[in-house]
Amino acid sequence: xxxxxFAPSPTGFLHVGGLRTALYAYLFAxxxxxxxxxxxEDTDKERFVEGGIENIVRSLAxxxxxxxxxxxxxxxxKITQKGDCGPYIQSTRLDIYKKHVxxxxxxxxxxxxxxxxxxxxxxxxxxxxxxxxxxxxxxCCNLSKEEIEKRLKANEPHVxxxxxxxxxxxxxxxxxxxxxxxxxxxxxxxxxLKADGxxxxxxxxxxxxxxxxxxxxIRGEEWLSSTPKHIQLYKMFGWKAPEFAHLPLLLNPDKxxxxxxxxxxxxxxxxxxxxxxxxxxxxxxxxGWNPGTDKELFTLDELVKEFNLSRVNKSGAVFNLQKLxxxxxxxxxxxxxxxxxxxxxxxxxxxxxxxxxxKITDEYKKWLxxxxxxxxxxxxxxxxxxxxxxxVFIDKLNYDAGILVWKKSTKKETEKNLxxxxxxxxxxxxxxxxxxxxxxxxxxxxxxEEELSAGSVLWPMRVALSxxxxxxxxxxxxxxxxxxxxxxxxxxxxxxx
RNA sequence: GCCGGGUUCGUCUAGUGGUUAGGACAUUAGGUUCUCAACCUAAGAACACGGGUUCGAUUCCCGUACUCGGUACCA
Numbered sequence: 343x344x345x346x347x348f349a350p351s352p353t354g355f356l357h358v359g360g361l362r363t364a365l366y367a368y369l370f371a372x373x374x375x376x377x378x379x380x381x382x383e384d385t386d387k388e389r390f391v392e393g394g395i396e397n398i399v400r401s402l403a404x405x406x407x408x409x410x411x412x413x414x415x416x417x418x419x420k421i422t423q424k425g426d427c428g429p430y431i432q433s434t435r436l437d438i439y440k441k442h443v444x445x446x447x448x449x450x451x452x453x454x455x456x457x458x459x460x461x462x463x464x465x466x467x468x469x470x471x472x473x474x475x476x477x478x479x480x481x482c483c484n485l486s487k488e489e490i491e492k493r494l495k496a497n498e499p500h501v502x503x504x505x506x507x508x509x510x511x512x513x514x515x516x517x518x519x520x521x522x523x524x525x526x527x528x529x530x531x532x533x534x535l536k537a538d539g540x541x542x543x544x545x546x547x548x549x550x551x552x553x554x555x556x557x558x559x560i561r562g563e564e565w566l567s568s569t570p571k572h573i574q575l576y577k578m579f580g581w582k583a584p585e586f587a588h589l590p591l592l593l594n595p596d597k598x599x600x601x602x603x604x605x606x607x608x609x610x611x612x613x614x615x616x617x618x619x620x621x622x623x624x625x626x627x628x629x630g631w632n633p634g635t636d637k638e639l640f641t642l643d644e645l646v647k648e649f650n651l652s653r654v655n656k657s658g659a660v661f662n663l664q665k666l667x668x669x670x671x672x673x674x675x676x677x678x679x680x681x682x683x684x685x686x687x688x689x690x691x692x693x694x695x696x697x698x699x700x701k702i703t704d705e706y707k708k709w710l711x712x713x714x715x716x717x718x719x720x721x722x723x724x725x726x727x728x729x730x731x732x733x734v735f736i737d738k739l740n741y742d743a744g745i746l747v748w749k750k751s752t753k754k755e756t757e758k759n760l761x762x763x764x765x766x767x768x769x770x771x772x773x774x775x776x777x778x779x780x781x782x783x784x785x786x787x788x789x790x791e792e793e794l795s796a797g798s799v800l801w802p803m804r805v806a807l808s809x810x811x812x813x814x815x816x817x818x819x820x821x822x823x824x825x826x827x828x829x830x831x832x833x834x835x836x837x838x839x
Numbered sequence: 840g841c842c843g844g845g846u847u848c849g850u851c852u853a854g855u856g857g858u859u860a861g862g863a864c865a866u867u868a869g870g871u872u873c874u875c876a877a878c879c880u881a882a883g884a885a886c887a888c889g890g891g892u893u894c895g896a897u898u899c900c901c902g903u904a905c906u907c908g909g910u911a912c913c914a
Contacts, residue, residue, distance in 0.1 A: 353913085462912090476841070477841095524842075525842085535912085537912055540912085542911090542913085542914090562908090563845095567843055567844090590844090590907095593907080598906090599907070628852085628863095635853095636853090638864095657844085657846065657907090658845075664864060668865090719877050720875070720876045720877075748874095749873095796873060797872095797874090798873085803873085813874070816873080
């Protein structure tokens, strides 16, 4: 049974790079009918951020990546844990790690180290100065049993290190990077248990991946260099190591590692701006992977079918907002209207265009569909939609009267046309049915009969209704506004001139 | 410094020991149009560099450059 996991640290929010890592792990597992687990790696007390776990879980849920196992957010908004390997939050598994560290010491694969931070800093400085590789010098490796005993009893601060064999090489056949070799003499005797009793990442990740029966470790490239340490730990425990797949990094436009400084990196920010999870997933999936065909739009289920680690790139990919916008536009345009309205409502409320959620009747929703349709083809995200739709909801439009006159027309002609237009639209005899199709037909007829130029009528009509030089078409707006409001705005425009 | 990765249009990428090096986003131009957007058409735009191997390398090998990651009692 294939099992992958996403194992973030709750040091803030879910990062878009993390989202992609989670996605690939999810896709790989699901493609093969396997299990996708979520584990929280909170072994650094200093960097723990309140609410970090909730943020990660919420962002994953938004993206549609639901873990089968591990940490989950239940209906009450509380964190629960499922799975038969004990809790999936590392800080609650301290006794498990302690037990395994003791085992390594007993087997001679681990040793106590009492070195001070100052000594280690000094050591490193000297090594660099001499152009030597850096690493622990095994100062505490051969302390006598009695001395260790004595110093432990005296409560001297100490850590436990793993004892890496100095001969030979450690090979890794990465599913993405291919074969990579490391000389053992250059692998550091890494600390596995910190002075505060918490394990380091290296120990915890190996113990947990083994105990939780993870078959494929899919993680960011920043772990590639420490993988030989992990492979050595598997050996020391006598365990079979999982397969490894190290993903290339996501980059800033200047090709540096994707960071906050150059834009949004938190998934929740994209959600807040009105990017659809479908677009986000599709976009992020294509950063470093492609199906080998020209098809670009994929649902999560389609990705599951097509995904393949062997088509994942080895090099980093720039996180390109313009492409994200394009994906989002595609999804906004192809989504069915009532669904789109549902998703827009929170943004309309946020922008205070709609006051009360509870007042949204079915009839009102139907009307909103027409409203949203006005702008869906012109915006890149949902917060832009609510911004663009302000003119529909606003009571009194505020614009400069000068823009009412079409560039090829005159003020006099504009006045005349606006006046006649109002009369036509007001007449229930001429315009019986208030739909954009009928409005277009009737006004088109009139323009033709009177031999007017379309622009001299449609431009001022559209500007009068929207208050903007650039906007959706006059008939669509009129339909949404209704007869009364439409005529009111035309009259207002006439007065302005 | 040491160790490990990477390098095809501006960006995401396809691809091959012999191709007019393909697509998408972006850009530019034209069409459509009352405006913007959308849409349609077209254009420009890439194999990091230097050596090999080979009849022939963008593709295989070796170096160089650049770049990214690691080098923590952070993950």
